[in-house]
Amino acid sequence: MLKVVAEHAGAFYQHYPRVAAIVTASSGGRKNAMAVAWHSSISFKPPVYGISIAPKRYTYQLISESKQFGINFVPYEKAEMIAAVGGSSGNMIDKFSEFNIAEDKSIKTEVPILRDAYAAYECKVIDNKVFGDHAWIIGEIIAVHVAEGVFRANGMLDLSQVHPALYLGGETYCSTDVSYVKFLDREKYGKK
Numbered sequence: 001m002l003k004v005v006a007e008h009a010g011a012f013y014q015h016y017p018r019v020a021a022i023v024t025a026s027s028g029g030r031k032n033a034m035a036v037a038w039h040s041s042i043s044f045k046p047p048v049y050g051i052s053i054a055p056k057r058y059t060y061q062l063i064s065e066s067k068q069f070g071i072n073f074v075p076y077e078k079a080e081m082i083a084a085v086g087g088s089s090g091n092m093i094d095k096f097s098e099f100n101i102a103e104d105k106s107i108k109t110e111v112p113i114l115r116d117a118y119a120a121y122e123c124k125v126i127d128n129k130v131f132g133d134h135a136w137i138i139g140e141i142i143a144v145h146v147a148e149g150v151f152r153a154n155g156m157l158d159l160s161q162v163h164p165a166l167y168l169g170g171e172t173y174c175s176t177d178v179s180y181v182k183f184l185d186r187e188k189y190g191k192k
């Protein structure tokens with residue numbers, strides 16, 4: 001492909017779409033939820049997950065105090081919830097009552113688990129490092145919540161049951177479906 005080359009990244013949306021998720025936190029009786037597109041698994045053993053949160057966010061304050069966070073994966077059909085918690089600050093409002101967000105109980109932490117999530121992790125913070133205008137907060141996953149019937153026996157999301165919420169940038173959401181699934185055995189395709 002012919003490419004245009006530049007030295008300045010700008011807003012660098014080229015690596016999107018990304019799964020849009022909702023980070024939850026609580027501290028001292030206050031709780032909050034915010035949208036995140038920058039997050040990743042980091043290690044299987046132990047299970048470790050990272051989230052990139054700007055230190056100016058209210059959520060950052062709660063996570064810094066409690067050393068815990070939750071990450072919740074809601075389907076494309078709940079993209080309005082992602083936009084709502086990503087477009088408002090918990091400094092000003094209680095997003096749970098304002099946006100009618102229902103919770104399930106966490107088991108190892110105090111973080112809210114979203115009822116609409118098809119999967120959620122409870123994490124204990126093990127590291128926090130600031131890079132530029134965001135902090136890479138790393139958590140060990142100490143509890144996993146998974147909706148029944150939406151993952152296959154091999155652990156893969158069943159796209160006939162759930163449409164993941166993907167974020168394209170520019171306030172635009174999309175998803176995918178079973179017609180875009182193909183199985184490519186790495187043993188076979190990796191052979192020289």
Ligand SMILES: Cc1cc2nc3c(=O)[nH]c(=O)nc-3n(C[C@H](O)[C@H](O)[C@H](O)COP(=O)(O)O)c2cc1C
Nearest residue numbers: 034035036037038053054057058059086088089090
């Ligand atoms: C789809 C989407 C993805 C976002 N991803 C991130 C992210 O990865 N990191 C971040 O710091 N802010 C991200 N934001 C912005 C925060 O969600 C937003 O600033 C939010 O209002 C912060 O809430 P708080 O002040 O209550 O913590 C995202 C917003 C949207 C809508």
